[in-house]
Amino acid sequence: MARVTVMIPTQRRLGGLAVAVRSVLTQTHVDFGDLEILVVDNDQVDSARSTVEGLAVGAACPVHYVHEPRAGVANARNAGMTRASGDFIAFLDDDEEAPAGWLAALLAAQARYAADVVFGPVRARAPDSVALHRDYLERFFSRLGPAEAGVIDHYYGCGDSLLRRAALPDPVSPFAAERNLIGGEDDMLFGQMRAAGATFAWEPAAWVWEDPVPDRLTLDYTLARAFAYGQGPSAHCAAASPPDRLGVARWMAIGVGQAVVFGAVAGLKWLTRSKDRADWLDRAARGLGKTFWWGPFKIQFYGRTA
Incomplete structure (x- = not known):
């Protein structure tokens, strides 16, 4: 052993x-x-x-x-x-x-x-x-x-x-x-x-x-993954026993704020071709994930064997 x-x-x-x-x-x-x-x-x-x-x-x-x-x-x-x-x-x-x-x-x-x-x-x-x-x-x-x-x-x-x-x-x-x-x-x-x-x-x-x-090693992959990471806190509250509905609402509200603020900054960064523009897009994607976390928005990264 x-x-x-x-x-x-x-x-x-x-x-x-x-x-x-x-x-x-x-x-x-x-x-x-x-x-x-x-x-x-x-x-x-x-x-x-x-x-x-x-x-x-x-x-x-x-x-x-x-x-x-x-x-x-x-x-x-x-x-x-x-x-x-x-x-x-x-x-x-x-x-x-x-x-x-x-x-x-x-x-x-x-x-x-x-x-x-x-x-x-x-x-x-x-x-x-x-x-x-x-x-x-x-x-x-x-x-x-x-x-x-x-x-x-x-x-x-x-x-x-x-x-x-x-x-x-x-x-x-x-x-x-x-x-x-x-x-x-x-x-x-x-x-x-x-x-x-x-x-x-x-x-x-x-x-x-x-x-x-x-x-x-592409933004298509990492931003989708960032969105999925953002879903974690909201989904965790929803999966609690009993469901933490107040926690879900709180995380969704935080996500809306992050998506709006970080998304606006990302847009400006992209227009100016700023070196850190991808980082702000990542933050906005995580905010969106907190907001849109349930079934239809779940992204499948695993479980493909064919």
């Missing part, structure tokens, strides 16, 4: 997957005898099997392959949790690359703060071919946080995190299937854990690179 499982969900990104797995296999200051790597292939066909089997040959720790053909990010993560044997689950995305000290830094922070979840920074890097809005795009796909390590009162996404399995509300299927198509299954889980008194920590030394796929 492994002490730590590094889980890497994937879907048709064989090059990025190989980079991610190899980066785990070159970690320092960890005991590979206590480690396993688990790749969860969320494709209808087992398209990543041969890649994973090749990476497993001669590896310093077991490299397991799990095929989850049911579409959806929550399905993929839950399938991995079912197979994982670790007391701790570290999540790495298939477009991320972990520096050599990444896992040791996560584990040290967990022990130092008795944390149920530890998060680390994500540093996005765009290829040299991306010139327009490059700074904005790299910031969009990055995760920034405090300069100092310590206990935090909020949470981030699953990518580059370490979970203590015993702290999960369900150690086998903790991710909500209703979020398969729209994402946010990790936010829902961490929100439940925070409500239950879980301890979250931040470790700036546990950072990873992220290499977004080229078709995401």
Whole structure:
């Protein structure tokens, strides 16, 4: 039984997957005898099997392959949790690359703060071919946080995190299937854990690179994603039991204000070709998301396997 499982969900990104797995296999200051790597292939066909089997040959720790053909990010993560044997689950995305000290830094922070979840920074890097809005795009796909390590009162996404399995509300299927198509299954889980008194920590030394796929390095993608991110607070209030209608109304009102103010600024910035014009469009899109958050306006980013 492994002490730590590094889980890497994937879907048709064989090059990025190989980079991610190899980066785990070159970690320092960890005991590979206590480690396993688990790749969860969320494709209808087992398209990543041969890649994973090749990476497993001669590896310093077991490299397991799990095929989850049911579409959806929550399905993929839950399938991995079912197979994982670790007391701790570290999540790495298939477009991320972990520096050599990444896992040791996560584990040290967990022990130092008795944390149920530890998060680390994500540093996005765009290829040299991306010139327009490059700074904005790299910031969009990055995760920034405090300069100092310590206990935090909020949470981030699953990518580059370490979970203590015993702290999960369900150690086998903790991710909500209703979020398969729209994402946010990790936010829902961490929100439940925070409500239950879980301890979250931040470790700036546990950072990873992220290499977004080229078709995401466009304003069409990031503004749609910003709109979806903006929907989060309103949708969270609506999904509460009982529904927090006052919270929904408050967030919708905030969204209207943001959409109007930031949208006006964005228009002026665009007319003057200001360097930061994409940032203001992003803020306006998030405001619109708070306002238009229900069914017809939900955008499907996940769950496509065909």
